[in-house]
Amino acid sequence: MPGHGSTTEAQIIHPIGVIHSPHVRAEETPIQPNFAEGVPGQAEILPEYAGGLADLDGFSHVWLLYWFHRAGPARLIVKPFLQDAEHGVFATRAPTRPNPIGLSLVRLVRREGCLLHLEDVDILDGTPLLDIKPYVPRFDYRAGARTGWLEAVDEQTAQQRGQRRLPAAGEP
Ligand SMILES: C[S@@+](CC[C@H](N)C(=O)[O-])C[C@H]1O[C@@H](n2cnc3c(N)ncnc32)[C@H](O)[C@@H]1O
Numbered sequence: 001m002p003g004h005g006s007t008t009e010a011q012i013i014h015p016i017g018v019i020h021s022p023h024v025r026a027e028e029t030p031i032q033p034n035f036a037e038g039v040p041g042q043a044e045i046l047p048e049y050a051g052g053l054a055d056l057d058g059f060s061h062v063w064l065l066y067w068f069h070r071a072g073p074a075r076l077i078v079k080p081f082l083q084d085a086e087h088g089v090f091a092t093r094a095p096t097r098p099n100p101i102g103l104s105l106v107r108l109v110r111r112e113g114c115l116l117h118l119e120d121v122d123i124l125d126g127t128p129l130l131d132i133k134p135y136v137p138r139f140d141y142r143a144g145a146r147t148g149w150l151e152a153v154d155e156q157t158a159q160q161r162g163q164r165r166l167p168a169a170g171e172p
Contacts, residue, residue: 015128016052017045017114019066021121026070028164031081032093033104033120035162041106041121043129045114053132057111061135062118067128068100082153082161091148102127105135 021041023029030036043064045053056062073096079085080092089097107119116132160167 013067013130015046015067015130016049016132017043017129019043019064019121019123019125019127019129021123021125021127023121023124026124029124030122030164031162033106033122035159036120036122038119039121040109041118041123043116043118043132045116045129045132047114050114053111053114053116056108056116056132056134059108059134059136061105062108062116063133063135063140064102064104064106064123064129065131065133066102066104066123067130068095068097068102069126069128070124071095071097071100074098074100082158083149085149087149101130 019041020043022039030039074089075094075096076089076098077086078089078092078094078096080087080094093103095102102123104120104122106121109117109119111117159165
């Protein structure tokens with residue numbers, strides 16, 4: 001097992017596995033799991049970390065933390081996918097971050113040894129997986145949370161842009 005750094009300087013991160021998905025083109029990949037409903041994928045965990053998967057199958061959803069290995073250079077001001085306006089990168093989920101770490105809440109369908117079968121996957125094929133944590137509504141859900149600039153994005157726009165769909169005839 002790798003050791004743990006203790007400074008605010010560069011840290012070494014060792015992937016625990018790799019994510020497999022049908023997504024090969026970034027510009028065609030849904031932008032969040034809720035826009036990728038039912039899209040299958042797998043997390044293949046390296047054998048040396050298999051022991052850490054014990055008891056995970058009792059959870060219906062897991063958080064995946066991963067490395068946006070195909071992200072462009074970091075930018076502090078970005079235009080997010082859902083709105084044509086600039087925002088600070090930390091107020092968005094854009095991949096072009098100083099530490100390009102992605103976070104997706106996906107459905108855990110079943111475990112087969114070192115392979116986790118998933119759904120609702122919004123992650124490119126071949127993405128290095130950094131960590132897995134169980135989704136626990138008791139810890140992770142906040143009623144009445146404010147959502148900043150996203151509150152101005154209407155549902156139709158969110159669905160179109162989130163699923164990377166072109167507007168259908170009659171849609172603005
Ligand atoms: C807006 S990001 C959000 C991803 C994640 N759910 C999050 O909140 O951190 C979603 C986009 O990241 C891109 N993406 C997914 N995997 C990537 C990877 N390994 N490298 C670079 N970009 C990736 C895809 O284009 C996808 O549409």
